[in-house]
Amino acid sequence: MTELAKARTVQASRIVDELREQILHGDREPGSRLGQELLAAEFGASRMPVREALRALEAEGLVKIKAHSGAWVSGLDQEEFEQCYKLREVVEPMVIGESVPLLNTVQLDRIAELADLIDATGGARGLRSFLQLDREFHLLSYAGAAYPFLTELVTRLWNTTQPYRRELVRYMPDESFHSTCAEHHLIVDAVRSRDTEAAQSLVRLHIRRTRMTLRNYGEVLWTKDDD
Known part of the structure; x- marks a missing residue:
C-alpha cells in the first residue's frame, strides 16, 4: 500500500468514527443529507475518503446511499422498524x-453498574446519557458470545x-421509563445467576x-425515505 493510500485509509477511518458518533448521538437528524463536498470541507479531506467512509457507514446501517441522489442519514421507516425489531426479538x-455462561466478573459488575447509571439518567431528561448507557448495557451483556x-x-x-430508540425515550412517560429500568435489573439478576433461559x-x-410502544406512537414518527 502506498503512503497516499495509507493516508486515505486513515482519513476514511477518522471520518467513519466521527460521523458514527454524530449520527448515534442525534447530532445529524434521521433523513438528513450527507453531501460529499460539504463533508470533505468539514473534515479537511478529499472526496475519496469521504466516499469510503459513507460506504462503511452504509454497511453498518447508519447511512443510505441512493443512486443519483447521494447519501442520507438513515430515516425512520415503519416497514424497516417492524423488520428490525422482529429480527432483534x-x-x-x-x-x-x-x-x-461466558461473561467474566468484571463484565458482570459493569453490567450491574450500567443498570444503576441508567436509572439515574431520568430517561428523556438525560436523553443522550440514557441512549449511550443503554447501548453499552445491552451490547456488553452479549459480549461473551463467541459468534462474530x-x-x-x-x-x-x-x-x-438507534433513531427509533431516541424517539421512544424522547416521548417516554415516567411510568414506561421505570418499567424499562426494572427490566434492566431483572436482566442483571438473570445474567449474574447464569440463568440463560430467564435472560433470553x-x-x-x-x-x-x-x-409495541413505538407502534402506538403511530405515523407521527415515520419519515419514510423516498425510493
Whole structure:
C-alpha cells in the first residue's frame, strides 16, 4: 500500500468514527443529507475518503446511499422498524443465551453498574446519557458470545434502530421509563445467576415491549425515505 493510500485509509477511518458518533448521538437528524463536498470541507479531506467512509457507514446501517441522489442519514421507516425489531426479538435472545455462561466478573459488575447509571439518567431528561448507557448495557451483556457474525448483526441492528430508540425515550412517560429500568435489573439478576433461559425471555420481552410502544406512537414518527 502506498503512503497516499495509507493516508486515505486513515482519513476514511477518522471520518467513519466521527460521523458514527454524530449520527448515534442525534447530532445529524434521521433523513438528513450527507453531501460529499460539504463533508470533505468539514473534515479537511478529499472526496475519496469521504466516499469510503459513507460506504462503511452504509454497511453498518447508519447511512443510505441512493443512486443519483447521494447519501442520507438513515430515516425512520415503519416497514424497516417492524423488520428490525422482529429480527432483534429472534437474534438477541439467542446471543445472550450464548453470552451468559461466558461473561467474566468484571463484565458482570459493569453490567450491574450500567443498570444503576441508567436509572439515574431520568430517561428523556438525560436523553443522550440514557441512549449511550443503554447501548453499552445491552451490547456488553452479549459480549461473551463467541459468534462474530451474530454479534456484528446485532451491532448493525442497534445502529439501524438507534433513531427509533431516541424517539421512544424522547416521548417516554415516567411510568414506561421505570418499567424499562426494572427490566434492566431483572436482566442483571438473570445474567449474574447464569440463568440463560430467564435472560433470553427477559430480553425478548424487553425488545417486544419497545416495539409495541413505538407502534402506538403511530405515523407521527415515520419519515419514510423516498425510493
